[in-house]
Amino acid sequence: MAHYFVGDIQGCYQELSLLLDKVDFNPSKDQLWAVGDLVARGPDSLAVLRLFQSLEDAGNLVLGNHDLHLLAVFAGLKKAKACDNLQPILAAEDGDSLINFLRCQPLMRELPEHKIIMTHAGVPPQWDLETLRRESKQVSEALMADDYLEALIAKMYTQTAENWSESLTGVDRLRYCINALTRMRFLHRDGSLDFECKESPQTVQSNDLAPWFTFTGQLPQDYHIIFGHWAALMGQTDNERMLALDTGCCWGEHLTLYHLEKNERITQQSLR
Template identity: 60%
Template sequence: MARYFVGDIQGCYEELMLLLLRVDFHPSRDELWSVGDMVARGPESHKVLGFMTSLGDAAKVVLGNHDLHLLAITAGLKRAKPSDKLKKLLESKHLPGFIDWVRHQPLMREIPEHKLIMTHAGVPPQWDLATLRTEAGEVSKLLQSDGYLSLIGAMYTDEPEAWDPTASGFLRHRYCIDALTRMRYLHPDGRLDFACKKPPSDCTTELKPWFELPSELDDHTLVFGHWAALMGHTGKANRIALDTGCCWGEDLTLWQLESGEKITQKKLNLG
């Protein structure tokens, strides 16, 4: 069995198919681990979700901010933007099944024997593994419950910026969602910052990438996406960044756990 980790697909279905063809991926023996943001910005989000749901247990997915935003759009809480290119997905007869499947995907996955963790954006440096499991698990339970729309409706805010272990309810859940699906930079005191999206070389403020701060999980490999400006570079062997901006005209990246090899596919010109 080979385990392949793919960066933010974001509707880039043809590029995904070419990558999987190159590695002779087969769901009967291999697994495809997605760092999230399967939909939006690329042209074929409907085909991406159709493929991912067809993989059964061979698909190991975590949710990204665009996947959560899809839940808000389909619930009528937000409007889709033309730039999201979601029209075919939203008009698909399979949409209810896709949405149910998305709701049942977690915010984190792990391979304990490899001390490997996958989330969409990263893990707050002050969280240990037990905290990550607990906080991500609580959000997942809410997403799978009948009252999940209350959580979706409450997540559109940048507050709180700081982790407070004494917080409760949506205040606590919002921090978890923001940290695991939107985080890039942190202030020196650990507070989240959402204003800067530039690569670290262009950031002249006091801000630091989350993966440069001392972490409770320094001995783990963290696999993530979300930050296309990094173009796959973190400077750390156990911080694996896989968003390489395919939907922006760059590459889709596949990383194989067993070999450590990265394989890229340039964005196709689909007219």
């Protein structure tokens, strides 16, 4: 069995197909792990969702911020931007099935035999492994509840800098987890989330901001984190425990596939 981890696909179905052909991916024996943001920006998000739904146990994904945004748009709680390219999903006959498929996906997956954690944006340095498991599970339970739209999706957006506290309760606690695991890039020096800066760390002049993965974390030192979300990194973290896989395919760069067993990155140039 081979384990392949793929960066932010964002509707780039053709590039994904070419990557899977390059490694002769076989769902009967291999597994494909996706760091989230399956949809938006690229031309064929519908095909990407259908592919992952069809993979069943051979496909493992976590939710990204664009995937959660799709849940809000599909329910009429948010308006889609033209650049999101979500209309084919909204009009699809199997749209309800695909949305329910997404609702069943977690914010965090773990490959314990390889000591690997996968989330969309990373793991807040304040969290140890048990906290990460507990908080992500609570969000998953909220997504599966009958009132998930009113109780969670309609309230998950905020632009206020947030910091972690065990005293957080209710939707505030769920919202911090969503924001940390799907939107995090830079943190303020006090550990609070910053939602404004999307640049590469090399271009940021502020003394108050630093990439989340440069903070001292609470996870076991032998664990690796695989994440996406931050295209400006172009796969570079300068930390062998932190594997960044978003390499901006939807922006004209390339899609990256990481072969765990070979410790190898395979890329496909954007076709756009």
